[in-house]
Amino acid sequence: MRVALFLTCVNDTLYPDTGRAVVKLLTRLGVDVDFPMAQTCCGQAHYNTGYRHQAEPMARHFSDVFGGYEAIVTPSGSCGAMVRELYPRMGERARAEGRGDTLAATLAPVVPKTYELTEFLVDVLGVTDVGAYYPHTVTYHPTCHGLRSLGLGDRPRRLLQSVKGLELKELPGADECCGFGGTFAVKNSDVSAAMGADKVRNAESTGADVLCAADNSCLMHIGGTMTRLRTDMRPVHIAEILASTEEETHA
Amino acid sequence: MSGGTFVGMPSFPKAAHEAVHNQTLRGNLRHATHTIRAKRANAVAEVSDWAELREAGKQIKDHTLRHLDRYLVQLEESVTAAGGTVHWAADADEANRIVTYLVKATGESEVVKVKSMATQEIGLNEALEAEGINAYETDLAELIVQLGKDRPSHILVPAIHRNRGEIRDIFAREMSEWGRPAPEGLTDTPAELAEAARVHLREKFLRAKVGVSGANFMVAETGTLVVVESEGNGRMCLTLPETLISVVGIEKIVPTWQDLEVFLQTLPRSSTAERMNPYTSTWTGTTDEDGPQTFHLVLIDNGRTDTLADEVGRQALRCIRCSACLNVCPVYERAGGHAYGSVYPGPIGAILSPQLRGTQSEIDASLPYASSLCGACYDVCPVAIDIPEVLVHLRERVVEGGVVTRDGAKVVLKPAKGHAAERAAMRAARWAFGHPGALRTGQRFASRTRRFHPRTLPGPGKAWSETRALPAVPAEPFRDWWQRTHGGKDASK
Ligand code: SF4
Numbered sequence: 001m002r003v004a005l006f007l008t009c010v011n012d013t014l015y016p017d018t019g020r021a022v023v024k025l026l027t028r029l030g031v032d033v034d035f036p037m038a039q040t041c042c043g044q045a046h047y048n049t050g051y052r053h054q055a056e057p058m059a060r061h062f063s064d065v066f067g068g069y070e071a072i073v074t075p076s077g078s079c080g081a082m083v084r085e086l087y088p089r090m091g092e093r094a095r096a097e098g099r100g101d102t103l104a105a106t107l108a109p110v111v112p113k114t115y116e117l118t119e120f121l122v123d124v125l126g127v128t129d130v131g132a133y134y135p136h137t138v139t140y141h142p143t144c145h146g147l148r149s150l151g152l153g154d155r156p157r158r159l160l161q162s163v164k165g166l167e168l169k170e171l172p173g174a175d176e177c178c179g180f181g182g183t184f185a186v187k188n189s190d191v192s193a194a195m196g197a198d199k200v201r202n203a204e205s206t207g208a209d210v211l212c213a214a215d216n217s218c219l220m221h222i223g224g225t226m227t228r229l230r231t232d233m234r235p236v237h238i239a240e241i242l243a244s245t246e247e248e249t250h251a
Numbered sequence: 252m253s254g255g256t257f258v259g260m261p262s263f264p265k266a267a268h269e270a271v272h273n274q275t276l277r278g279n280l281r282h283a284t285h286t287i288r289a290k291r292a293n294a295v296a297e298v299s300d301w302a303e304l305r306e307a308g309k310q311i312k313d314h315t316l317r318h319l320d321r322y323l324v325q326l327e328e329s330v331t332a333a334g335g336t337v338h339w340a341a342d343a344d345e346a347n348r349i350v351t352y353l354v355k356a357t358g359e360s361e362v363v364k365v366k367s368m369a370t371q372e373i374g375l376n377e378a379l380e381a382e383g384i385n386a387y388e389t390d391l392a393e394l395i396v397q398l399g400k401d402r403p404s405h406i407l408v409p410a411i412h413r414n415r416g417e418i419r420d421i422f423a424r425e426m427s428e429w430g431r432p433a434p435e436g437l438t439d440t441p442a443e444l445a446e447a448a449r450v451h452l453r454e455k456f457l458r459a460k461v462g463v464s465g466a467n468f469m470v471a472e473t474g475t476l477v478v479v480e481s482e483g484n485g486r487m488c489l490t491l492p493e494t495l496i497s498v499v500g501i502e503k504i505v506p507t508w509q510d511l512e513v514f515l516q517t518l519p520r521s522s523t524a525e526r527m528n529p530y531t532s533t534w535t536g537t538t539d540e541d542g543p544q545t546f547h548l549v550l551i552d553n554g555r556t557d558t559l560a561d562e563v564g565r566q567a568l569r570c571i572r573c574s575a576c577l578n579v580c581p582v583y584e585r586a587g588g589h590a591y592g593s594v595y596p597g598p599i600g601a602i603l604s605p606q607l608r609g610t611q612s613e614i615d616a617s618l619p620y621a622s623s624l625c626g627a628c629y630d631v632c633p634v635a636i637d638i639p640e641v642l643v644h645l646r647e648r649v650v651e652g653g654v655v656t657r658d659g660a661k662v663v664l665k666p667a668k669g670h671a672a673e674r675a676a677m678r679a680a681r682w683a684f685g686h687p688g689a690l691r692t693g694q695r696f697a698s699r700t701r702r703f704h705p706r707t708l709p710g711p712g713k714a715w716s717e718t719r720a721l722p723a724v725p726a727e728p729f730r731d732w733w734q735r736t737h738g739g740k741d742a743s744k
Contacts, residue, residue: 008728009684013694014722016729017649035733041682047626050646091642096562101466144625177581181623184675185719188264188621190271193718194585195623224719 002032002067006114008060008216009041012251021243022117025132028243030123033038033073037246038065044082047181052090056103063110071124071128072114077146077215080116086148087111096219116146117239122155128162133246135165139208140238141199143215144177150210156214156238163241169206173198180221196225204231206214214238260592262617266393268475276412276587283411284578287706290524291575298520307513309635312569315504316559317727322471322504323550328561329474333536335546336488343373346551348461350496350725351382353547357494359460366390366487367465368572369498369551370643371403371594372607375463386463387429387455389484390446398425404588404596406574407522412587425452452484462492462543466499467571468514469548472507475535475547479518479528495534495543501550502559502568514571517633521573554607560656563644567603569634576628576638582621589619602641607658610649616667619645650674694728 003026007019019035026033043058062083066072072082088111091104121127140160146152160168179185179195199222203211211226211233213219223235260266270276289663295301315322324711327337338353340346354362362379364370364386376386388397395410396403399421403409410418419439426433437443464485466476476497478485488714489495505511519525537546538635559565577583578599588596592614593604601622605615619642622628628638648655650673652664727735 012729014724016725016727016732019729020732035730037730037734038687040687041680043684046677046680047674048643048646049677050619050643050648050650051674052647053644053651054677061684101534112441144623144627148626148630152741176626177623177627179581179623181625184620184623188267189581189718190264190268191585191621192623194271195581196719220722221719224716224721229717229719 001030001070002034003071003120004066004074005033005035006039006066006074006079006083006104007035008043008074009077010220011216014220015237018216018237018239019074021129021237021239022073025130025239025243026073029121029127029130029185031125034069036069038066038165042079042082044086045182046088047082047090052093053209056090056094059090060103060106061078066113067109069113069191071115071120072110074114075117075118075214076217076235077116077143077150077152078122078217080114080119081116083147083155084111116150116152116214118151118152118159121159121242128158130159130162130242132163132242132244134163134244135240136210136238137169137206137208138166138210138241139169139171139203139206140174140229141171141178141211141213141218142174143213143218146214147175152214159242160212160238164246166241167208169208170201171206171211175191178218178222179220186222192221193224193225196221197229200225200231200233201230203233208233210234210241212236212238212241253580260612260614263586263590263592263611263621264617266590266592266614266702267621270587270590271585273587276586279412279414280584280587281423284406284580284584287578291521291578294520294524294526295631297526298516304513304517305633305635306309307567308517308571308633311505311510311513312571312634313566314507316502316565316568319501319504320557321352322506323501325471325506326469326474326504329472330536330548331472331473331474332528332547333474334538335536335548338547340551340553343551346373346498346549346553347375347378349549350498351379351384351493353496353549354379354384354461355382357461357545361385361387361389361455361459362394362461362490362496363389363455363488364465365462365464365480366393366409367463367487367498368594368700369465369500370463373551375498387452387459388457389452389488390480390484391484392525394448394452395421397539398422398429402540402589403594405577406572406595406597408574408642408669412589415441415444418444422447429731456484456487456491459488459492461494461496462488464488464495465498466497466503467518467633468511469499469504470508470511471504473535475508475533477511478532479515479530480532481523481525481529483530486530488543489534492543494545494547496547496549498549498551501552501555518571518573521571521575521631521633527660552569554609556659557656558603558606561606562614564602564606565640566636567599567606569636570599570603571634572599573633575631575633576636579627579631580622581625581627582623586621591621598622599636599640602636602638602645605645607653610645610664610667619643619649638655691728691730695731 043055047055087107094103178199181194185192219235338349378706392410403410422433433447468477519528583597595603601618624639649667651671652666
């Protein structure tokens with residue numbers, strides 16, 4: 001199976017390790033991964049801040065780049081939700097505004113083929129044990145778009161539970177937002193920081209060494225808060241946990 | 252926190268700043284919202300057809316809103332036939348003028364009130380006071396707010412931001428100013444506080460000749476109004492006075508009695524996590540020698556038909572004011588209700604107020620951003636209002652302007668002030684994202700200069716980086732690594 005990796009602009013620029021982990025993991029599972037070099041950004045920040053018309057060419061570009069692939073895999077719940085939930089809406093609104101079906105038709109092919117990483121592993125590849133080894137205590141933060149827009153459910157937790165050496169701790173208040181919310185973090189900095197601090201305190205109360213999530217944007221916010229609050233916990237993307245193996249840990 | 256009105260509020264972030272750092276307030280809100288949140292989830296889980304009820308509620312409301320003109324006329328006819336009088340008010344001033352006139356016509360100078368959001372929305376108490384009429388709130392929480400010279404901060408529990416100790420102090424200090432004083436040595440036990448309120452209020456109920464109420468629903472086919480409440484004080488206001496004036500928003504209508512079946516199930520479970528309301532009162536016009544002998548219904552528009560004209564935003568008018576969205580909202584929990592600058596706080600307030608009032612003021616332009624778009628509000632809403640969708644829709648109105656309906660006429664809005672820098676940044680980012688080469692140049696530049704990057708940001712990003720450290724820029728963006736490793740075919744390198 002040949003899939004396209006939609007890494008997202010944030011991961012490409014700031015978290016290349018996550019990208020390398022996804023490539024390593026999928027390759028190990030026998031998937032042929034391609035990274036279309038023309039990819040940029042899904043347009044989520046523009047759309048959610050109110051610049052909907054500016055997000056449209058970005059969505060069209062996304063479809064041009066990814067339309068030809070069998071499946072599109074992304075290690076980001078919120079960017080996955082952008083494509084799956086909001087691209088159809090962009091098409092509908094263009095129609096409602098009398099601009100015809102062109103946008104809807106352009107965007108339609110990528111919508112059902114876009115999978116968030118854990119969804120792809122569990123639903124498409126049908127695996128929960130990816131042969132990973134990670135000797136740490138981990139707590140999992142589900143992230144809002146993964147939880148509510150994509151409905152990832154217990155997929156990430158099933159994957160984590162199958163990781164050798166990993167001890168999973170329940171996170172109190174797991175389904176509460178960490179306070180990132182893109183531009184919300186800047187526009188409502190006080191509230192955002194308070195939400196982040198509560199998330200970190202809840203995570204600390206589990207005694208885990210690692211807080212894991214399937215979205216680096218949330219992890220950036222949570223990790224940044226951890227640094228400022230001087231906790232010993234580390235934020236780690238789930239792809240990096242699932243990509244780890246016993247051999248390399250002992251090497 | 253005095254004055255009782257929301258006029259001239261600062262923007263949401265400024266108003267929230269104080270609340271976020273007020274530990275007592277944060278504690279009160281956290282405790283109250285988390286308790287009710289868990290109870291609501293249980294109460295909802297008990298109902299096997301919750302999803303169907305939610306869909307039915309949504310459909311009934313949508314249908315009614317689509318044919319609002321027809322149902323309002325039907326309502327007026329039924330109310331009139333039952334012996335009531337209907338008055339139409341286009342805005343707050345008109346509504347206040349009508350109610351003041353009606354009260355004055357009775358020759359009375361005081362009224363008892365059952366908790367009503369509509370009268371708070373229009374500032375009725377202040378308008379009556381200006382004409383020498385005292386309005387006494389009789390809902391326990393409203394009483395606390397009124398005695399504390401405070402503003403409501405929650406739809407259902409207006410005094411949610413107060414704890415028992417604060418309430419005791421307010422009663423001890425203020426009750427004597429308004430009527431029967433609080434008993435000596437009042438403690439902060441709930442039973443003593445409730446008893447103090449009961450005795451204080453009874454005196455008012457027995458004296459009042461005029462009652463003012465709102466309504467949760469109005470049934471078009473029979474002209475019946477419905478109030479659901481927990482304390483029974485509302486029922487006293489509805490039955491004891493000689494004249495009853497009900498002030499209700501035009502969107503509160505349902506076509507038939509049967510439609511109530513849905514909402515009388517979803518409302519209590521969503522709001523107080525109860526299976527049924529302790530008190531559900533219905534009244535239809537007047538009946539000889541029983542209850543009020545004069546009944547007036549004041550129907551207020553106050554921005555509602557303008558909201559109805561907006562295809563995406565109109566879903567806010569489905570709201571049945573259950574307050575479930577407030578109780579799950581992480582932003583409401585930290586910012587408190589006052590920061591929203593209206594009687595409608597929380598997620599519903601963030602989408603309703605900027606539609607009812609327009610997005611021109613500082614507070615109204617900031618409300619669509621008072622959310623991280625986490626979606627918890629949409630999940631719990633018993634009439635399935637897609638609050639995140641409306642928030643993004645209103646954000647677009649704020650930053651890009653566009654055509655909206657105000658006072659029944661289409662007007663073209665200019666983008667709100669203060670977004671020019673953001674708009675330029677968004678355009679630049681959009682351009683870079685349309686040109687992968689430029690994006691890559693930018694990434695490489697960031698990587699090469701990474702040692703010089705500050706860990707705190709200047710300008711608008713400053714607040715962010717004060718509380719959260721920025722991630723370090725990696726030595727090599729992913730796309731460069733990918734190319735270097737020849738398409739990543741050998742991923743171990
Ligand atoms: S928006 Fe929905 S959840 Fe919020 S108060 Fe209204 S009906 Fe309840």
